[in-house]
Amino acid sequence: MTSNDTGAARAGAAPATPPGGRPSGGPRDGARPGWRRLFGPATLFLLPALLFLTVFLAYPAVYSVVRSFFDASGSQFVGLDNYGRMFTDDRTLTAIRNTGIWVLVAPALVTGLGLVFAVLTERVRWATAFRILLFMPMAISLFASGIIFRLVYDENPDRGVVNAAVVTVHDTFASPSEYPGARPRGEELDADPALGGFTTTSSYAPGDTVALPMVGIRPGEVPEQASPATEPDPSGDTIEGVVWLDVALGGESGVIDDGENGLPLMTVDALRDGQVVASTTAGDDGRFTLTGLEAGEYEIHLAADNFTESFRGLTWLGPTLITPVIISSWVWIMTGFAITFIAAGLAAIPRDALEAARVDGATEWQVFRKITIPLLGPLLLVVFVTLMINVLKIFDLVFVIAPGSVQSNASVIALQMWQVSFGAGGNQGLGSALVVLLLVLVLPIMYFNIRRFRRERS
Numbered sequence: 317m318t319s320n321d322t323g324a325a326r327a328g329a330a331p332a333t334p335p336g337g338r339p340s341g342g343p344r345d346g347a348r349p350g351w352r353r354l355f356g357p358a359t360l361f362l363l364p365a366l367l368f369l370t371v372f373l374a375y376p377a378v379y380s381v382v383r384s385f386f387d388a389s390g391s392q393f394v395g396l397d398n399y400g401r402m403f404t405d406d407r408t409l410t411a412i413r414n415t416g417i418w419v420l421v422a423p424a425l426v427t428g429l430g431l432v433f434a435v436l437t438e439r440v441r442w443a444t445a446f447r448i449l450l451f452m453p454m455a456i457s458l459f460a461s462g463i464i465f466r467l468v469y470d471e472n473p474d475r476g477v478v479n480a481a482v483v484t485v486h487d488t489f490a491s492p493s494e495y496p497g498a499r500p501r502g503e504e505l506d507a508d509p510a511l512g513g514f515t516t517t518s519s520y521a522p523g524d525t526v527a528l529p530m531v532g533i534r535p536g537e538v539p540e541q542a543s544p545a546t547e548p549d550p551s552g553d554t555i556e557g558v559v560w561l562d563v564a565l566g567g568e569s570g571v572i573d574d575g576e577n578g579l580p581l582m583t584v585d586a587l588r589d590g591q592v593v594a595s596t597t598a599g600d601d602g603r604f605t606l607t608g609l610e611a612g613e614y615e616i617h618l619a620a621d622n623f624t625e626s627f628r629g630l631t632w633l634g635p636t637l638i639t640p641v642i643i644s645s646w647v648w649i650m651t652g653f654a655i656t657f658i659a660a661g662l663a664a665i666p667r668d669a670l671e672a673a674r675v676d677g678a679t680e681w682q683v684f685r686k687i688t689i690p691l692l693g694p695l696l697l698v699v700f701v702t703l704m705i706n707v708l709k710i711f712d713l714v715f716v717i718a719p720g721s722v723q724s725n726a727s728v729i730a731l732q733m734w735q736v737s738f739g740a741g742g743n744q745g746l747g748s749a750l751v752v753l754l755l756v757l758v759l760p761i762m763y764f765n766i767r768r769f770r771r772e773r774s
């Protein structure tokens with residue numbers, strides 16, 4: 317064999333195989349060694365996040381589970397006693413019930429409103445401006461939003477915007493009374509338990525005059541047309557009288573003094589055997605005349621409608637309405653979040669499908685129901701599940717909006733956990749049991765979300 321043949325044979329020969337079985341110097345087929353995969357660049361980048369999750373999530377979760385089996389001091393093992401107390405305590409049961417209401421109502425409401433507003437804002441010229449405006453509540457912290465809504469739903473119409481609107485609408489259809497809170501001065505009038513208002517303690521016949529002094533009204537609250545009160549003139553077949561505001565400084569009680577005005581528009585009735593037989597209204601000077609009376613004795617009655625307290629709106633922050641009020645504030649805040657996500661999904665829908673449906677004669681409602689919603693289905697589910705997780709952790713709004721007297725009526729699991737753990741006589745064992753309950757409620761939702769993401773990727 318020549319030297320050239322020998323070189324060719326060497327060039328064509330396969331590389332020597334070392335004892336380990338892998339050709340030396342050749343490409344490696346198969347996975348990296350285990351230690352290279354475990355401590356590769358990706359792991360180094362993830363290490364800070366893993367450390368953070370371990371310290372601030374995994375360890376507290378495990379510690380809370382263990383702590384839930386101990387008493388308030390943490391020194392005595394009590395087993396499942398904390399869980400038994402949790403499901404027999406009325407306040408905790410109220411918190412669980414309210415959390416259920418939140419989960420059933422709030423996410424569905426926000427998702428529905430977000431879908432409607434996202435579709436509608438697509439059809440206006442300034443769609444981006446509207447979406448920014450609707451998203452702005454998300455820029456406000458929940459604590460600040462709670463303070464805003466605490467004022468919005470204040471019971472006093474002078475401060476609470478909602479009650480101011482409700483009172484305005486109510487007074488448009490039902491006129492308020494002229495003299496709320498007014499009461500008689502002296503013993504001439506007494507409260508009437510049957511008819512309400514006030515009835516004279518004496519009887520009067522046609523030809524008599526009646527003087528009815530009143531107090532309990534600020535002079536500035538008397539109707540503008542009121543004029544100085546004047547004495548009534550006796551008449552043979554009528555009962556004449558005067559009703560006035562008897563509040564002159566230094567004046568004599570039960571006597572019309574200078575500067576004392578009559579009470580116009582006061583409804584005055586004549587009663588016989590407890591029945592109204594005649595009625596009239598006082599003039600600007602407070603004088604009134606009851607006519608059409610037969611001979612006999614009558615009591616004079618000031619109708620209850622004269623003194624009914626003005627409608628002051630609803631007690632929004634009371635035990636009955638407090639949970640719907642807080643839910644409404646959360647809906648106002650989170651609707652912008654839903655609109656933003658759904659609007660992005662709408663922009664990704666192929667316009668060809670929508671236009672083809674319209675060309676085939678589908679109405680806008682049919683396009684929305686049979687094309688838009690199905691195509692947005694996965695996105696709507698993401699929004700809905702995210703909102704459910706957010707609702708289960710709700711704390712700030714309930715704590716800020718609900719007054720202390722009704723906080724137990726509006727309580728949710730997160731708030732109850734905080735109050736039990738850090739309130740008066742704090743019991744962190746029971747509070748940890750509530751944490752575990754909240755974790756048990758959140759985990760299925762998270763598991764469902766993770767499975768859905770994996771299914772979409774595959």
